[in-house]
Amino acid sequence: MCPTPAPAGRHWDGSPRVTHRPRPLRVTATSPSRLLRAGQHGRCRHCGNRIDLYPRTDQRPIALHPTELTAAHVPESCRWHLSGGIAHPHGDGSAWCRIPHAVLCPRRTPTCRPSPCLEALRRQLAVRTRRLTDTGAFTPALPSSGGAPAADADGPDHPVVQMLLCRYLAERPVEGLRCVAQTRHRHHCANPVLATTSPAGTWRLLPTGPQRGQLALPDTLMAVYDLGHLPYSEQLRWRAQHCPAHAAAPGVADLALAGWQPFDALLHAAHIHTRLPQPPARRHGRG
Structure with a gap:
């Protein structure tokens, strides 16, 4: 007696075989934030x-x-409340809200008068900080000296970058900026934003200029990494902090926030450099 094979798409007993196709998730182009929830978590360095x-x-x-x-x-x-992935500094009318970590951080001075409930939560975080420190799982960040950093040969640690008619303070040197997009394998992209296949910016001495109605000396020059001469699409790529490969994918999501801060001449005075960074010296071989 020869066995009868099951028809395609059905089990051995004749029941239909259901196949679950994975549904790809994409970030819509109209979304105000492209940051995935997996990339929002972090640890307070204090x-x-x-x-x-x-x-x-x-x-x-x-x-x-x-x-x-x-x-x-x-x-x-x-x-605070969240809407579309954007944080807004007021309540949304509901019985719940979010609160800045700076209000509860046990290593900082509260920015507002805390209630007894917030004081209890602040003590809980302090106990957790002590436990993490005692077990070696956390090392508090050293306080900054407050002085202006010296400009090295490769460039400042936090350069001022000009793009899209605005100025931003970068979180790290231009050469160390990393793409924040998610790869197909759901990992953090390791490609740099400064690619050899794309045009780069130029270091220029530009006036500090008044920012948001502030008073500033117009003749004060500072080193700025200028991207204003690049095409608009290329400036958008830098602002999104994407590599050229992920800039061509409109539905790509981010696993980290772009490390840009709107430049403020008063708040970021320690990162103002009055000299252009010198290119690294070339080594001459023996001939």
Whole structure:
């Protein structure tokens, strides 16, 4: 007796075989934020507790406490809410809200008068910080000296970059900027933003200029990495902090926030350099 093979698309008993096709997830082009939830988590460098990073409406990042709190226990000036992945500095009318981590961080001075509930939560974070420090899982960041950093041969550690008619302070040197996009294998892209196949910016001495109505000396020159001469699409790629490969993919998501801060001549005075970075000296071989 010869066995009868099961028809294609069915099990041995004749029941239909259901195949589940993976549905690719993409970020819509109209989304105000391309950051995935997996890329929002981080650790406070002062206390080691978990934080959630979100962009604000002015594109500056803010660290929020990872859980929602009862709005009645949070001062009105400290209430935040999320909408479309963007953090807004006020409540949304609900009974819950988010709160900046700076209000609860045990290594910082509270920016507002905390309620008894917030004081209890602050003590819990302090106990967790002590536990992480005692077990060696966390080392508090050393306080900065406050002086202006010296310009090295390769360039400043936090350069001022000009693009899209605005100036931004980078989180690291231009050569060390890394793509924040997610790869097909759901890993963080390791490609640099400064690619050899794309045109690069030029270092120029430009006036500091008044920012947002502030008073500044017009004749004060500072080193700026200027991208203004590049095409508009190339400047958008730098602003999104994507490599050329991910800039061509419109639905790609991000696993980290872009490390740009809107440049402020007063707040970022320590990162102003009055001399252009010198290119590395070439070594002459013996001939």
